[in-house]
Every structure is written in C-alpha cells, then in structure tokens.
Amino acid sequence: MQDYHTLKQDYKFTPEEAELLKEMQPHMQSLGTQFVEEFYDHIWGLGNTAQFLKDKEIIARHKEKIRLWYIHLFNGTYDLQYFMYLYKIGEIHVKIGLPTHYVNSAFNFVRTFILRSIEDNFVNKTQHVKEIHAVEKIIDMNLDVLTSSYREEELSKFLSMSKVEKTILSGLKKFNSYINFFLAGALALVAFFAIGLFVYDIYLLFFSDIGIEKGILTVLGSLLVLWAAIELIHEEINHLQGKGFAIGAFIMLAMAALIRKILIYSLSAEKADDLMSIGAVIVGLSISYWLVSNKKDSSH
Numbered sequence: 001m002q003d004y005h006t007l008k009q010d011y012k013f014t015p016e017e018a019e020l021l022k023e024m025q026p027h028m029q030s031l032g033t034q035f036v037e038e039f040y041d042h043i044w045g046l047g048n049t050a051q052f053l054k055d056k057e058i059i060a061r062h063k064e065k066i067r068l069w070y071i072h073l074f075n076g077t078y079d080l081q082y083f084m085y086l087y088k089i090g091e092i093h094v095k096i097g098l099p100t101h102y103v104n105s106a107f108n109f110v111r112t113f114i115l116r117s118i119e120d121n122f123v124n125k126t127q128h129v130k131e132i133h134a135v136e137k138i139i140d141m142n143l144d145v146l147t148s149s150y151r152e153e154e155l156s157k158f159l160s161m162s163k164v165e166k167t168i169l170s171g172l173k174k175f176n177s178y179i180n181f182f183l184a185g186a187l188a189l190v191a192f193f194a195i196g197l198f199v200y201d202i203y204l205l206f207f208s209d210i211g212i213e214k215g216i217l218t219v220l221g222s223l224l225v226l227w228a229a230i231e232l233i234h235e236e237i238n239h240l241q242g243k244g245f246a247i248g249a250f251i252m253l254a255m256a257a258l259i260r261k262i263l264i265y266s267l268s269a270e271k272a273d274d275l276m277s278i279g280a281v282i283v284g285l286s287i288s289y290w291l292v293s294n295k296k297d298s299s300h
C-alpha cells in the first residue's frame with residue numbers, strides 16, 4: 001500500500017479536519033442504524049447484489065461491519081492501523097470478485113447520506129463548509145484505499161509473471177489489436193459487397209426475366225444482409241473501443257443470410273428440401289441468439 005502520510009498529504013487532510021470529524025461522531029453515530037438500513041436499500045437495487053451477499057448470516061455480518069466502518073469514519077484517528085484496515089476491506093471485496101462499480105455506487109450513497117445529515121445539524125456557514133471539506137476528504141481517501149486493492153490485484157498479476165510471460169502477453173495483445181483492425185477492414189469490405197449485391201439485385205429486377213415477385217424478395221434479402229453487416233461493423237467499433245464484443249451480431253448476420261435464401265427459394269417448388277434444412281438451421285441460430293442475449297442480460 002502507498003504510504004498513508006503521502007495519501008493524507010495528497011488530499012491536504014489536516015489534523016484540524018481529523019479533529020472536526022471526531023466532533024461530529026456523536027451525531028453521526030446516532031444515525032448508525034438508519035445509515036445501515038438506507039445503505040442496504042441502496043446496494044440492494046444494484047442488480048446482482050444478492051449474488052455476493054448470499055445468505056442471512058453474511059448479510060447480518062456485513063451490516064454490522066458496515067455500521068462499524070461508518071462510525072470509524074469519524075474516529076478522529078487516521079493512522080497506519082486505520083488505513084491497513086481499509087486496505088483489508090478492499091482486498092476482501094477483490095477476493096469475492098465484487099466489481100468496483102458496486103463499491104463506487106455504494107460510496108456515492110455514503111457521500112449523499114453524510115452530507116444530508118450534516119445539513120440537518122447546520123450551525124453556521126463557516127462551520128458547515130469546514131465539515132463538508134473534512135467529510136469529502138475522508139470519504140475520498142477511503143475510496144482511494146479500497147479501490148487501490150483492485151489496482152494492485154491487476155498489477156500483482158502482471159508483476160508475478162516472468163519476463164518471457166510478460167513478453168508473450170504484450171505480443172499477444174499487440175497481435176490481437178492488429179487482427180481486430182484487420183477484421184474491421186474486412187467487415188467494411190463485406191458491407192461494400194453487400195451494397196454491390198443490392199445493386200445487382202435491383203439490376204436483375206429490371207433487366208432480367210426473374211419476375212417482379214422474386215425480384216423484390218431478392219432485393220429485400222440483400223438489404224437484410226446489408227443491415228446485418230452494418231450491425232456487425234457497429235459491434236466491431238464497440239469492441240475496438242474496449243466495450244466487449246457481442247457474438248449475437250454474428251449470429252444475426254448468419255440468420256439474415258439464411259432468411260435471404262428462404263425468401264428466394266420460397267418461390268421455387270424444387271428447392272423444398274433445401275428450404276426445410278435452412279429452416280432448421282435458422283431455428284438453431286435463433287435459439288443460440290436467445291441464449292447469448294439472455295446470458296448478456298443476466299450478467300449485467
């Protein structure tokens with residue numbers, strides 16, 4: 001952990017502010033139970049909270065720890081032991097795989113709760129401003145230490161690798177980004193060809209004996225493929241910007257291509273067998289698409 005003196009200096013946290021926090025403790029402590037209840041209401045609205053706070057026993061234990069942590073915020077003594085205690089809390093959250101988003105959101109609640117509570121006890125403006133400064137600093141220092149465990153977890157994973165492993169990892173990352181740019185280029189090419197296909201289908205519609213019905217269905221089919229290709233490019237752009245990649249878009253493209261085939265084949269009686277098998281593949285792809293998008297929803 002970074003030296004705690006430096007941490008206090010970086011936040012310009014003064015002994016007077018520590019003293020002020022101590023003076024606020026009795027009032028804050030009297031709100032302890034209310035704090036814990038509202039804290040829980042807040043974090044329970046965060047989606048997958050129950051996945052981490054699994055049973056009544058853990059919840060009861062956590063509630064008590066949260067109450068103590070809250071009271072300790074106003075202890076007035078912020079020494080090595082205090083910061084080690086915060087660091088350990090961070091480590092536990094890293095160990096259970098709690099995303100930092102939860103911690104950040106919980107802190108946002110803590111901040112608003114405390115600011116609301118000191119407003120209730122307003123004496124005069126100078127005092128009020130001093131209290132706000134002290135509270136903001138102690139909250140931010142807490143958040144800093146808690147999230148530093150997350151950063152160090154990443155760093156230690158990297159530091160514990162040998163030189164060869166690090167070289168391989170960096171090489172792979174570079175290679176991966178080149179491939180991704182290549183993929184983006186290839187997708188643009190596909191979209192370009194899909195436009196060509198669309199133009200060609202229009203040409204067939206007007207200048208061949210394909211027939212108006214089949215001609216229009218063919219044009220519709222190529223538009224469908226173009227739309228799916230655009231969707232895929234959109235996903236790839238997201239991926240390049242570090243937002244993850246949805247396999248669903250690929251499945252959608254495959255479905256669009258097959259639906260296009262069905263649109264065309266549906267008009268010719270001799271392709272009935274092909275139609276059946278394409279239909280079966282589309283059903284399979286739809287199920288995969290449903291599974292993939294369901295999994296994505298539940299992991300958010």
Ligand code: HEM
Pocket residue numbers: 043048049052053054058061062065066069088089092093096098102103106107110
């Ligand atoms: C202001 C934010 C938070 C603070 C200050 C905090 C504080 C703590 C403390 C003091 C512990 C006990 C550490 C120890 O045993 O040494 C703990 C553990 C734990 N926390 Fe938090 N927590 C926060 C947010 C959250 C959130 C948002 C979740 C879940 C969504 C969570 C889930 C847990 C779990 C599952 C444990 C382990 C409980 C056990 O098995 O005893 N915490 N937390």
